[in-house]
Amino acid sequence: MVRSEEPEKKPAAAPPPERAGKSFRLRSSSLNTIRLRRVFDLFDQNGDGEITLPELDRALARLGLEEGGAKELESAVTAFIKPGHEGLGFEDFTGLHQSLGDALFGVAVADEEAAEVEEELAEAFRVFDENGDGFISAKELQSVLGKLGLSEGRDITRVCEMISSVDRDHDGRVDFSEFKNMMVSISARSS
Structure with missing residues (x-):
């Protein structure tokens, strides 16, 4: 039997396990807060501490989501904007995230x-x-x-x-x- 001389290749690492859970929220509150803060900061393009609807729309478009995506979320987003503010503060954003997670995926079990x-x-x-x-x-x-x-x-x-x-x-x-x-x-x- 003749063996072909091929260079030895480094085996690929096993791919990470597929996601099975229903909730998109992390169970670790510190990891969840870090992730939410990063997302908030990315969406808050002018760095004023608030995410306005136009900033949300631009961020969603940059991520490849449908242009005008914020329009579909407008009523949900505006419900979390505090009176006298133009956009969502970080705490408002966290509340919106929690609300959307519960509404779309149900409350997660922590065990x-x-x-x-x-x-x-x-x-x-x-x-x-x-x-x-x-x-x-x-x-x-x-x-x-x-x-x-x-x-x-x-x-x-x-x-x-x-x-x-x-x-x-x-x-x-x-x-x-x-x-x-x-x-x-x-x-x-x-x-």
Whole structure:
């Protein structure tokens, strides 16, 4: 039997588990707050501490959602805007998020917290792993950062530094385990 001489390829990391839960909220309140704050800051484009309907509409459009998406949410959003304000403050945004989560997905049961956090991290990982190979490359990270309108997405050198800071096996990519360690570390520092 003749063997073909092919270079040995590094096996791809096992893909993160599929999400099975109904709630999009994290079970860990500190991780949930971090995630919500990041989303809030991305949507608050002028940095005034409020998300207005036009800012919400632009953010949804940048994420590839239908133009005018905020119009569909207008009544729900305006119900959470405090009198005398033009937009949602962070606490208002958190209340809207809670309300939408309960209305769309039901109130989550907290007895599977660890598994749910793992699933949420896997979901977040899949956002960055655009080609589904089980790794986040510099090009994929740059693409997602660019879609979110973040300045880091314009500088591949900065993106490579970000990858290197969490790439424990030094293969130039971030696998799910490295991603999870980074997220747990961020959560612990902010608690």
